[in-house]
Amino acid sequence: MPIPATYNVQPDPGQPRDPTYTPVGWPRTFLTWTGAAGDIIPLTGDITGRTSPAGIALTKGPAGLGMPTFDLKNDQLPNMDGGLFRSTRATTRDITIPLIIRGVDRTSLLKMHNRLLRALNPTLGPGWITATEGDGIARHLECYYVSGAEGSETQENAGFTWIKTALVLRAMDPYWYSDAERQYDWSVDPTAVSRPFLSNSNYPAFFPLRISASALNSGGLVDIIHDSSVVAWPVWTCTGPIAGLSLENTATGQTFRLRDDATVPPGKTLIIDTRPGIKSVTLDGVNAWPQMRADSALWSLRPGRNTVRVTARDGTPSTLIRLHYTPRYLSYLG
Known part of the structure; x- marks a missing residue:
């Protein structure tokens, strides 16, 4: 059922709620993937072709960048309701990164696509997802590629100069590290x-x-x-x-x-x-x-x-x- 709520002041959709507060300008988050061989690939780059022939951009729907999943241990109580907490631990973390790779032509697309695949190869070792916020603070997470880049040639996922993919990466250590x-x-x-x-x-x-x-x-x-x-x-x-x-x-x-x-x-x-x-x-x-x-x-x-x-x-x-x-x-x- 809906929760009844009232406001002392009716908010105006066209104005900030607090007129005494000045919104802070904040650049967008910058995301990169660093392969085991050291190749750093921007995942929030330019796909317009103005700065490079091909680029990779993050699309809507990334998941797994926040809190890790925790495994709770408890004992069931035989003669009482509920259970008795024992311990908790953070489990491995899976991250989903939906991307679009776009080039100005087929050659530049394939070159960028193959560069990404080489950097993802988990047999060479783990890579790093690095997220840099608008304040310049960067944090990284060591991950292995799991799936998502197998390729799909459906009309919704690929064209002559573009490819969509959703990478699944797994972090054995679920915590983000400061740089x-x-x-x-x-x-x-x-x-x-x-x-x-x-x-x-x-x-x-x-x-x-x-x-x-x-x-x-x-x-x-x-x-x-x-x-x-x-x-x-x-x-x-x-x-x-x-x-x-x-x-x-x-x-x-x-x-x-x-x-x-x-x-x-x-x-x-x-x-x-x-x-x-x-x-x-x-x-x-x-x-x-x-x-x-x-x-x-x-x-x-x-x-x-x-x-x-x-x-x-x-x-x-x-x-x-x-x-x-x-x-x-x-x-x-x-």
């Missing part, structure tokens, strides 16, 4: 943090972002504001000399510690990777799990404020402890 990596440094000498940092991410055009620095001799406490509703998993890069290393997230009460007799020699690098599916501790590429204390935890950054305490001893001006992470998001909008 800007957050970075925090701790050192004995504040001048030591000015050294350049090169990201080792495989994602193309990935630029790390330095956020702040702290000194170990000032207590090692730094507030990290994680602006997402999804936990983030940091990677620690610790350059010696270091002894008595302790990395604590006071927000969660979890701590990672090395054994009292474990050290990072001068010039050596200890890497603590807490990311799901990796979970490794290495010293110059050699497994260093035995150097961890038994009560250690490879903790994550929870949404919101995290106060991280880093303590160590026997440091020199060449000692550098670096935390870097990539925020994850529920959708391409945040």
